[in-house]
Amino acid sequence: MKRNQIVFVDMDDVLCDFMGSYKAHVKRYPEMKYPQAQIDFxxxxxxxxxxxxxxRKLSELKDTEVYILSAPSEHNPLSYMEKRIWVENHLGFEAxxxxxxxxxxxxxxxxxxxxDYTEGKGQENFEGKLINFGSDEFPDWDSVLKYFSL
Ligand SMILES: [Mg+2]
Known part of the structure; x- marks a missing residue:
């Protein structure tokens, strides 16, 4: 039996704007070593x-299962909970x-x-195809959707 195709989507700087917030926090709290360790970050x-x-469009693809695959922040234990809350707030409870x-x-x-990373959290050893978000080939979501014929 044919199985569904599986698509993993990263969170930071793919679904959500980590870098934008990180830079704003560096400006605001220059003394903090890890601005992403702030509560609510x-x-x-x-x-x-x-x-x-x-x-949403990817999730509606036929014979496809889409998962959010994110590495937790080792500098912020709240990241485990807040990533979960972010997903519910922006993508809905089913997600x-x-x-x-x-x-x-x-x-x-x-x-x-x-x-958005090609290595560091196991991306370099991922057995499927790595779609490098933010690269010349896939600079934004439009280009990724086009790749999936959406
Ligand atoms: Mg990322």
Whole structure:
């Protein structure tokens, strides 16, 4: 029997604007070594342009299961909870059931990983195709959706 294709979508700087908030926090709290360790940091990230709509479109693809695959922040234990809250707030409760937090993304079996990093959290050993979000080939969500013929 043919199995569904599996698509993993990263959170920071793919679904939500980590870098924008990080830079704002560095300015505001220059003495903090890890600005992302602040309470509410992960909960309050803004969605990236087109991300919410793109996630919905990908999730509606035939014979496809879309999961959110994010590495937790080792500098902020609240990140485990706040990522979960972010997903519910922006993608809806159903998406909560698709949230995976793993420090090593290569442990997950799937066909595609949409991620802004090509290494560091197991991306380099991911067995499927890495769609490098933010690269020349996939600069934004429009280009990713086009790749999936959406
Ligand atoms: Mg990321």
């Amino acid at each position: 992960f909960r309050n990230l803004e969605p990236l342009k087109g991300a919410v709509e793109a996630f 909560v059931k698709k949230l995976i937090l793993s420090p090593n993304k290569a442990l997950l079996k799937g066909d595609y990983l949409i991620d």
